[in-house]
Amino acid sequence: MTSWLLEFVDLHYAYPGGRGPVLKGLSLGIPEGKKCALLGRNGCGKSTLFLHGNGIIQPQQGQVLWRGTPLSYKRAALQEMTQKVGLVFQDPEHQLIASTVAEDISYGLCNRNLPADVIREKVRAVLDAFGMTELADVPIHHLSLGQKRRLALAGVMVLAPELLLLDEPTAYLDRYQTKNLLRELDAIHQNGTTVLMATHDMDIAFEWAEWICVMDEGRLIFAGEPQEALARREMLESLHLGMPLIAELWDALPPEWRREAGERIPCSLEELKTRLAGQVMVR
């Protein structure tokens, strides 16, 4: 049985003064130890769901469970939750608050009343891990968007969360920065952090994730392995999410190649290459 690290059960939420319900009975479990992608159209409620993930928003109906235990919304419990569940916002400007890079990374640690030398060492290690040592004293407003994104991630990772929620982390990043970020996320995952990324980029979702969740209009409509999601082409197309490029490539292959390599659509270029290599050898 899958063990859920964080579980949302029948969540309902409408913003005060908003235009009606945003989450409408959403239930979703995040499997521990996996790299997960959350897909869904603009405005379907992904960011709102994330804000429920560490207790910033309290559901109006339904429950959020951490390792099977309902979240407490008392101050101390919430502070603990923000350490266990790191949330990186879509817009780093909403997250960066101090004046320099090092100060910003230390902010969450200072709130935990740690000794100054422990804070210094943790900040140093994170600056090093994110390749930002030389930027330590740079004012935040001098950073590029890509650097601000990295800093927001570094500021969350310094608290060593068990779960990392990332809201469209690759939006507006160039190809090189996107690859760097995905490499960093892989390293974070290998160090034991479960990662859930909301994204509109189908190529990244299917190439990177081991678990795919699809939301529509405030509800979960699919959760499962990437191969299973690709087999639900009608669902993805009806939501106008489109198919990843890898599926289009697969469709363009001669039918007998696909038949012989197994009808299942590959999730990544690597998988396609491996399966085609077998074909080319045969031919």
Ligand SMILES: Nc1ncnc2c1ncn2[C@@H]1O[C@H](COP(=O)(O)OP(=O)(O)OP(=O)(O)O)[C@@H](O)[C@H]1O
């Ligand atoms: N603070 C707010 N007050 C009122 N309505 C809000 C607020 N924040 C979001 N909404 C509304 O809630 C709905 C869901 O927004 P949300 O940002 O959760 O969706 P999303 O799936 O993350 O969208 P996107 O993919 O565009 O980032 C939208 O209709 C949005 O306008």
